[in-house]
Amino acid sequence: MDLEKIVSVTSCQSYNFPLVRQSLAAMLEPFGGLEHFMGPGSRVLIKPNLLTAAAPEKVVTTHPAVIKGLILAAQETGAQVFVGDSPMGGTLKKVAAAAGIMAVVEETGASLLPFLQAKTVSFPAGKACTNFPLAKEALEMDFIINAGKLKTHSLTGLTLAVKNCYGFLANKDKMRYHARYPIVHDFADFLLDLYLAIKPGLSLVDAVVGMDGPGPRVGRPKPLGALLASTNGVALDAVCAELTGFSTNEVTTLHQAARRNIPGHDLRKLEIKGPLETLRCRTFDKGISIGGWSFLWRYAPTLARHLQQRRRAWPLVSEECNQCGTCLKHCPAEVMQVVAGSREKKVTIDYKKCLRCYCCQEICPQGAIKI
Ligand code: SF4
Ligand code: SF4
Incomplete structure (x- = not known):
């Protein structure tokens, strides 16, 4: 069985904790549970979306019930669990406290892991970037669970699993790379290179309540009732886009993944396990969408760049x-x-x-x- 082709979709209609735990177990079942990936003594990092200090009901951050469920599931395998990120809006402790994640870290006996040191990682296959200053703390882990949040994003269309990996860079580096890639599709290539350089063992998207409209900070809570996971973050993003009515061209990371033929972008080649059809949302407000012009990007990239610069x-x-x-x-x-x-x-x-x-x-x- 090729796990990289599997995207698991599970219905989860609220953040009621017993329901979240049950849904997480069902979501992990196609992969053989977390015990397939880890065991006693494994050092496991859970990387939520902790953009900035905001209460769970603002849906800016991955919900604490999902993080708690993941911590407990990993601990049951005998693993030692850490929760880490490099938030934009404040220290990890402050942001995790506001998001309700500090409380579940303390309650479960897991450890909070701020990303403070950078280590340069070479990724020769990168298209936009071949060297990354990644969080050293994350690189020292045996296994990474990339736990993103489904939200609209003004630059990439949606922020999901691939975009969530931007948090593996320190804040000063995040700003530097934004400045280095002012063209949106180049930035999407950078995000894909970054994701592939890290390649988390498992990616998950919290779409129990996502965010639509002007995300990723002040959009509207949008109940979607879904938890999704895959070992392939690109495939997971493709299914999340399908769930919310985005075309591949409207999510710039997927657009570039398709141009580069990165495995996972093509839904027809994936095994989707779970009720995607019944969970499909037809009223999702996409906010501003920068993607598009796929024909131009394919056949006249110079013109596409020029138009994007003028019309953005x-x-x-x-x-x-x-x-x-x-x-x-x-x-x-x-x-x-x-x-x-x-x-x-x-x-x-x-x-x-x-x-x-x-x-x-x-x-x-x-x-x-x-x-
Ligand atoms: S635009 Fe927003 S972040 Fe900037 S100074 Fe005004 S309120 Fe503060
Ligand atoms: S959009 Fe312009 S003003 Fe806003 S953060 Fe970027 S460079 Fe600065």
Whole structure:
């Protein structure tokens, strides 16, 4: 059996913990359970989506009930479990506490693992990048469970398993790579290279309640009632896109995976285990979608690049801004500043140098940046 072709889809209609545990067990069954991957003495890292400090009901982060279920399932094999990430909006401890994950780490006896040190990893097969400064703490693990959250994303269409691996970079490196790849499809190639360089042993997406609209920080909670997993993150992303009505072209990482013929992008070649048809969502608000022009990307990539540069949307600072300054710290091009206006201070953007990476929209706690 080729596990890389299997995507397991399970119905899970709420975060009620006994239900989540039962659903996780059903989701892992096609892979032979976690004991297929780990055992006594294994050091296992669970990497949630911990973008920034937000309560579970905001659906910004992987839900604590899912993380708790995974910790317990891994511990039952005899493994030692760590939960780690490098969040954008604050220290891991602060973000994990707000997300309810610190509480489940303490309750289960797992360990919180901030990513503090980087180790350069060579990936000669990379298309956009062949060397990555990855979290040393993650590289020392025997097994990685990549536990993402299904949300819309202004740059990639959706953030799922592949995009969740961006958290294996330290924050200063995240900003550097945003600046290095201003073309969205180049950035998608970078994300794919990064995912393939790490290649987590198992990827999971929490879509019990996802986020639609202007994600990934201030979109709307969207109940989808699903937990999904695969050993192949690209295949998992392809099925999540299908679940929410996105075409391959609308999720830039899938678009590039198809162009590069990376295994998993083609649904026809996957074995989907579970009730995908009954869980399919036809009312998912895709937010802004940067993908498309697949014909041009295939036959006239130079023109596609040119059009993307000219037609991509700009970030706008709305009146909801309270000048907290958070976005200024995360702008990779350092083109945002607080200036004194005629009546009050306001945040301005130097559009001549703006990369349109949308990090400001992703991090703004007020939802004040509109694309
Ligand atoms: S745009 Fe958002 S993050 Fe930036 S200063 Fe205003 S409120 Fe803060
Ligand atoms: S202003 Fe926003 S979109 Fe422009 S470079 Fe800075 S963070 Fe990116």
